[in-house]
Amino acid sequence: MRSAIVLGAGMAGVGTALHLQQRGWSVVLVDRGEPGRETSYGNAGIIQSEAVEPYAMPRDRASLWAIATGRSNDVHYEVRSLHRHLGPLLRYWWHSAPRRHAAASRACAGLIAHAAPEHAALIEAAGAADLVRRGGFRVLHREGRAMQDAVAEAERLRARYGVRSRVLSPDALAAAEPALKRTGAGAIHWEDPWSVRDPGALVSAYAALFVRRGGTLLRGEAESLGPGGRGWRVRTADGTVEAEAAVVALGPWSPALLRRFGYRIAMVRKRGYHRHWRSTRLLDLPLLDAQNGTVLAPMAAGLRITTGAELAGPEAATGPAQLARAEAAARDLLDLGGPHENAPWSGIRPCMPDLLPVVGPAPRHPGLWLQFGHGHQGFTLGPATGRLLAEAMSGETPLVPAAPFSPGRR
Ligand SMILES: Cc1cc2nc3c(=O)[nH]c(=O)nc-3n(C[C@H](O)[C@H](O)[C@H](O)COP(=O)(O)OP(=O)(O)OC[C@H]3O[C@@H](n4cnc5c(N)ncnc54)[C@H](O)[C@@H]3O)c2cc1C
Structure with missing residues (x-):
C-alpha cells in the first residue's frame, strides 16, 4: 500500500488526505493543532462557485x-x-495584466467548477449538511x-x-x-x-470523516520533516512517522518550511x-x-x-x-x-503572485508534493485541489489540466 504524510490539516490538507485515502493510500495527517483552526477557520465561509476569475491586483x-x-x-x-x-507585489502586478489574468482565469474557472461538487460529496459523507x-x-x-x-x-x-x-x-x-x-x-x-455557518467545524467534520475511514490524525511539528528510510519522516506526539510521500499543505506557513529545502517561494x-x-x-x-x-x-x-x-x-x-x-x-x-x-x-x-494555487510535485525532491497558495478561495478550493494532487500522486488523469498549477511553472 502506498503511504503519505500530509502536513497541515486546513481545508487544503484535509481535502488532500481524503482524496489520497479514497485512492487506497495509507495516510497520516499531521498538524500542530486541531484541524481547521487557522485560516480555514477564520474566513467568511463562502464556497465561491462564482469566483471563476482570480482576484487581480487593481491596476486602474x-x-x-x-x-x-x-x-x-x-x-x-x-x-x-x-x-x-515589494518583490511579491511587483510580480502580482505583472501577472494581473489583462492577458495574463485571462490565462489564469481560464485555469481557475476550470477548477472552480469542481469546487461545489467536491464539497457536496464530502458534506454528505461527513453528515455536515446542517452547517x-x-x-x-x-x-x-x-x-x-x-x-x-x-x-x-x-x-x-x-x-x-x-x-x-x-x-x-x-x-x-x-x-x-x-x-x-x-x-x-x-x-x-x-x-x-x-x-x-462555522467554517472550522466543516473542516473538523471532514477530518472526522477521514479518521472514520481509517486515516490517522496526529499532532506534530512540520519543521521536523526530513528524508527518512521509506522516503520522508516527521516527528509527532506519537513518535516518528515514515512514508514514501509527503505533502506540504501548510497554507501561509508553507514557504517558510520549504526554504529549508532550498525553495524560495514568493x-x-x-x-x-x-x-x-x-x-x-x-x-x-x-x-x-x-x-x-x-x-x-x-x-x-x-x-x-x-x-x-x-x-x-x-x-x-x-x-x-x-x-x-x-x-x-x-x-x-x-x-x-x-x-x-x-x-x-x-x-x-x-x-501566489501569479494568482493560482501551487499543486504538484516539488521540483527537486522526489516524493515531496506541494498543495498551498489558495489565496482568497482556499476554503472553496481545498477539496478540488486535494483531488487534483491525489490524482497526480496516483498517476491518474487529472480532473483539469495540471500544468497551470504546477510548482515548476514559470
Ligand atoms: C478574512 C478571510 C476571509 C476569507 N474568506 C474566504 C471565503 O469566504 N471563501 C474561501 O474560499 N476562502 C476564503 N478565505 C481564504 C481561505 O480561508 C484560505 O485560502 C484557506 O483557508 C487556506 O487553507 P489552507 O488549508 O491552505 O491553510 P490553513 O487553513 O491555514 O491550514 C494550514 C494548517 O497548517 C498547520 N501548520 C502550520 N504550520 C505548521 C507546523 N509548523 N507544523 C504543523 N502544522 C502546521 C496549521 O495549524 C493549519 O492547520 C478567506 C481568508 C481570510 C483571511
Whole structure:
C-alpha cells in the first residue's frame, strides 16, 4: 500500500488526505493543532462557485490612488512594512495584466467548477449538511455608478462562464434582508455559492470523516520533516512517522518550511481580520459591502465581520484600523449589538503572485508534493485541489489540466 504524510490539516490538507485515502493510500495527517483552526477557520465561509476569475491586483489609477491614500478599506497597508511585500507585489502586478489574468482565469474557472461538487460529496459523507446554506450570497453597492459597473460585470461573467446572478433593486434587497438599515444602490445576488455557518467545524467534520475511514490524525511539528528510510519522516506526539510521500499543505506557513529545502517561494501575504457581533436581527445570507471590502456573514457564533486585505508586518496588531473601519461601515448597515470577543481573529490569505494555487510535485525532491497558495478561495478550493494532487500522486488523469498549477511553472 502506498503511504503519505500530509502536513497541515486546513481545508487544503484535509481535502488532500481524503482524496489520497479514497485512492487506497495509507495516510497520516499531521498538524500542530486541531484541524481547521487557522485560516480555514477564520474566513467568511463562502464556497465561491462564482469566483471563476482570480482576484487581480487593481491596476486602474482610481483604485490605486484610493489604496495609496488610504481611502479604500478593501486593501490596507502599513508604510513601514511595505518593503517586505515589494518583490511579491511587483510580480502580482505583472501577472494581473489583462492577458495574463485571462490565462489564469481560464485555469481557475476550470477548477472552480469542481469546487461545489467536491464539497457536496464530502458534506454528505461527513453528515455536515446542517452547517451549509445553499442560497448564494449578495454584494451590496452603495453608489449608483458602482452598481451599474457591477451589473455589467455580472452580465460578462454570465455570458463567458455561465455564472448565475440576479440584480436586486434597493427595495428588493430591503425585502430580502429586512434587518438592513440602508440598501444603497442595490445588490448582485450570486445564486450558486454556498455559505457555511462555522467554517472550522466543516473542516473538523471532514477530518472526522477521514479518521472514520481509517486515516490517522496526529499532532506534530512540520519543521521536523526530513528524508527518512521509506522516503520522508516527521516527528509527532506519537513518535516518528515514515512514508514514501509527503505533502506540504501548510497554507501561509508553507514557504517558510520549504526554504529549508532550498525553495524560495514568493507569496503575497494578505492579512484578514474578523470579529463576531451579537446582532439580534441577523442577515439571511452573507453580504459583501463592496465599497468597504467587508463581508457580514451570519454564523453560528454571531455576525462575523471580515476585512479585506492588509499588507502588514508579521507582528499582528490588535485593534487594527482596517477592522475598526469595517465595523463602522457594518454599523451603518445593521444594528450590531455588542462584540462577542474583545480581541479580533487574524490570519493570512496565502496568495501566489501569479494568482493560482501551487499543486504538484516539488521540483527537486522526489516524493515531496506541494498543495498551498489558495489565496482568497482556499476554503472553496481545498477539496478540488486535494483531488487534483491525489490524482497526480496516483498517476491518474487529472480532473483539469495540471500544468497551470504546477510548482515548476514559470
Ligand atoms: C478574512 C478571510 C476571509 C476569507 N474568506 C474566504 C471565503 O469566504 N471563501 C474561501 O474560499 N476562502 C476564503 N478565505 C481564504 C481561505 O480561508 C484560505 O485560502 C484557506 O483557508 C487556506 O487553507 P489552507 O488549508 O491552505 O491553510 P490553513 O487553513 O491555514 O491550514 C494550514 C494548517 O497548517 C498547520 N501548520 C502550520 N504550520 C505548521 C507546523 N509548523 N507544523 C504543523 N502544522 C502546521 C496549521 O495549524 C493549519 O492547520 C478567506 C481568508 C481570510 C483571511
